[in-house]
Amino acid sequence: MQFRRCRVLVTGGLGFIGSNLVRRLTAEGAEVTVIDPLVTGCGGKPFNLEGLERQVEVASCSIGDAAIAPLVERAELVFNLAGEISHIHSMLFPERDLEINTLSQLRFLEVCARLNRGVRIVYAGTRQIYGVPEYLPVDEKHPVNPVDFNGVHKYAAAQYHQMLSRMGRIDAVVLRLTNVYGPRMALDIPCQGFFSTYLRKALTGQTLDVFGDGEQVRDPLFVDDAVEAMLTAASTPGLPSRGYNVGGPEALSLNRIAAIVSELAGLAPPRRGEFPADRKAIDIGGYRTDSRKIEAELGWRPRTPFAEGMARTLDYYRECLPSYLDPATPNPPCKLAHSS
Amino acid sequence: MQFRRCRVLVTGGLGFIGSNLVRRLTAEGAEVTVIDPLVTGCGGKPFNLEGLERQVEVASCSIGDAAIAPLVERAELVFNLAGEISHIHSMLFPERDLEINTLSQLRFLEVCARLNRGVRIVYAGTRQIYGVPEYLPVDEKHPVNPVDFNGVHKYAAAQYHQMLSRMGRIDAVVLRLTNVYGPRMALDIPCQGFFSTYLRKALTGQTLDVFGDGEQVRDPLFVDDAVEAMLTAASTPGLPSRGYNVGGPEALSLNRIAAIVSELAGLAPPRRGEFPADRKAIDIGGYRTDSRKIEAELGWRPRTPFAEGMARTLDYYRECLPSYLDPATPNPPCKLAHSS
Known part of the structure; x- marks a missing residue:
């Protein structure tokens, strides 16, 4: 793998996964440009790239903005991670989610196809498109049954990537990621999934809650x-x-996950409780990825055991926790460009 | 089946399938309201409901318009057929297609769910979502691989229907229709599929063209x-x-279809020619529906042989051809509400 001097464009590069990717690319010698408008609630944070201000150019505009054209034109490689990630937000503000996750992607990919025909694009998809699993582990042939607007809209964007690739206009691959955790995950967004909640509580000394029977x-x-x-x-x-499911190395119950986090953080054991209604509505039960296709075809496999990754995560936040505990913003919807 | 005095809302009710549905519902004694803004290029035509002006109320607004609220509120049943149908338009004007087929549907269904919780909605989906068939006949388990933006956007709308139904907010069913033909199909839209083209040519005495080897x-x-x-x-x-494929009674090659139309219309035999590039890009090869699920579960099956249906279609247009041969409009994209 050789990224030295490669001109790489990363959308959503101030976000959780994006910033970790940018740091790795920069360490490998790539010349990285980031597009990230820091949309409220989407997890972007300038602190995530602290120390790289001189090496990484950051454009503060939407990927759907015409101003990105020159950035797209000169890129040799694109990592496309921009997006709204909160499933709960998507149910509260579905038009906002459609604009961020679908309309903006449409505009972005049209620019890629026009100005940089055939460019390789890696798109961060989500396991959320599969909805409630009909079987475990979930492979790429599993039916698509999203349980929220976020899943519908991310899937439409994934289809844009695949359709335009079949036409030869871009050269994209969609990675459908399972629950990702680690340093630089936003902790100050109220509706962003259980890892964010667990980390925030663990780092501030609060006992964790597990909803339902915890055996998911x-x-x-x-x-x-x-x-x-x-x-x-x-x-x-x-x-x-053109598409791969990407899962973790271990299947763990939420009880076990909460217990490991609690133990690493020196907390009391987790409490069990009833699902809040808004979370129950989008709960999918258990989920486990069948990653055999990416293992067989690309030779990738997950290597970090959960306890090790979580220990490294907690270590990271202990060094810089205040930067991740801004007062929680109320997460207003973006003003939709097309609202009347 | 009892629709007498049933308050029925039909979106896209001035269009091809919509107007035939409205005529049938009216004949059954239903009280029908139509929403149809006559978007250029989408096939709606007031003439399609000629003679029903006193019986059918027509609201000339988008299904995404807040003004539809009272119409939704009082409906006992909804047929949702509004949409852009041209695959070629969708490639030329993808944002227009996204607005018409996805954003407007999102707004419409949110109103349905809010003001008429649990209402039965029948959505006109399309076989186009399946793209190039991996096997024939195509059943409901076939992978979704649209070859154009229209397929991506119609599929997102279908997923809205199914997701909101799983939540109990509406009670929708998606019918994925194969190529439908018959009276009241628009003939004056240049990019609307081969039946429209064949009918226009046949009715004006022009020899039909078959692209490729014609064996699709x-x-x-x-x-x-x-x-x-x-x-x-x-x-x-x-x-x-929540979803059914809906196909015709016979699998016929394009050669055979063109030959039957030509013979019924008293024309010379069809000519064979090369695909125009824009059509080749979205050609899917052969397609045949596996309709066994709807046959088994709902007891519906297609009954009209192609030669009979086509004879009735030609008879219809012979009576009123000028109303369907308006000068072809240039099909400009709608002014997008969200364009900047």
């Missing part, structure tokens, strides 16, 4: 492994497929 | 059969499924 499994993926999957997908010539 | 099969569905499928889906209590 997840396969958490450490962010460094997710970054490695993206780099692998970016650098494989003649991609065998 | 289709399973044309006569519009009365499509209407019957929608009524059946509307009136089945406790729907067994």
Whole structure:
């Protein structure tokens, strides 16, 4: 894998996974440009790239903005991670989610296809498109049944990538990521999934809550492994497929996950409680990824055991916690460009 | 099936399938309201409901317009057929297609869910979502691989229907229709599929063209059969499924279809020619529907042989051809509400 002097464009590069990717790319000698408008609630934070201000150019505009054209034109490689990630936000503000996750992607990909025909694009998709699993582990043939607007809109964007690739206008691959955790995840957004909540509580000494019976499994993926999957997908010539499921190395119950986090953080054992109604509505039960396709075709596999990744995560935040505990913003919807 | 005095809302009710549905519902004694803003290029035409002006109320606004609220509120049943149907338009004007087929549907369904919780909605989906078939006939488990923006956007709208139904907010069913033909199809839109082109040529005495080797099969569905499928889906209590493929009774090659149309119209045999590039890009090869699920679960099956349906279609247009041969409009994109 050779990224030295490669001109790389990363959308959403101030966000959780994006900033970890940018740091890795920069360490490998790539010339990185970031597009990130820091949309409220989407997890972007300038602090995530602290220390790289001189090496990384950051454009503060939407990926749907015409101003990105020259950035797209000169890129040799694109990592496309911009997006709204909160499933709960998407149910409260579905038009905002459609604009961020679908309309902006449409505009962005049209620019890519026009100004940089055939460019390799790695798109951060989500396991959320599968909805309530009909079987476990979930492979790429699993039916698509999103339980929220976020899943519908992210799936439409994934289809843009794949359709335009079939036409030869871009050369994209979609990685459907399971629950990713690690340093630089936003902790100050109220509706961003259980890892964000667990970390915020653990780091501020609060006992964790587990909803339901806690036996729902997840396969958490450490962010460094997710970054490695993206780099692998970016650098494989003649991609065998346009879409891969990307899961973690272990299937753990939420009880077990909460227990490990609590123990690492020196907390009392987790409490069990009833699901809040808004979370129950989008709960999908258990989830475990079948990652055999990406393992077989691209040679990637997750390497970081959960306890190790979580220990590294907690260590990271202990050094800089205040930067991640800004007063929680009320997460107003973006003013929709098309609202009347 | 009992629609007498039923308050029915039909979106896209001035269009091809919509107007045939409205005529049938009216004949059954239903009280029908139509929403149709006559968007250029989408096939709506006031002439399609000629003679029903006193019986059918027509609201000339978008389904995404807040003004539809009272119409939704009082409906006992909704047929949702509004949409852009041209695959070629969608490639030329993808944002227009996203607005018409996805954003407007999102707004419409949110109103349905809020003001008429649990209302039965029959949505006119499309076989186009499946793209190039991986096997024939195509059943409901076939992977979704749209070859154009229209397919991506119609699929997102179908997912809205299904997701909101799983939540109990509406009670929708998606019918994925194959190529439908029959009276009241628009003939004056340049990019609307081969049936429109064949009919326009046949009725004006021009020889038909068949692109490629002409051996690609289709399973044309006569519009009365499509209407019957929608009524059946509307009136089945406790729907067994949320999505059905709906195909025609015969699989015919394009050569055969063109030959039948030419013979019925008294024309010379069809000519064979190369695909124009814009059509080749979205050609899907052969297509044949596996309709066994709707046959087994709802008891519907297509009944009209192609030669019979086509003869009735030609008879219809011979009576009123000038009304369908307006000078072809240049099909400018709608001014997008969200364009900057």
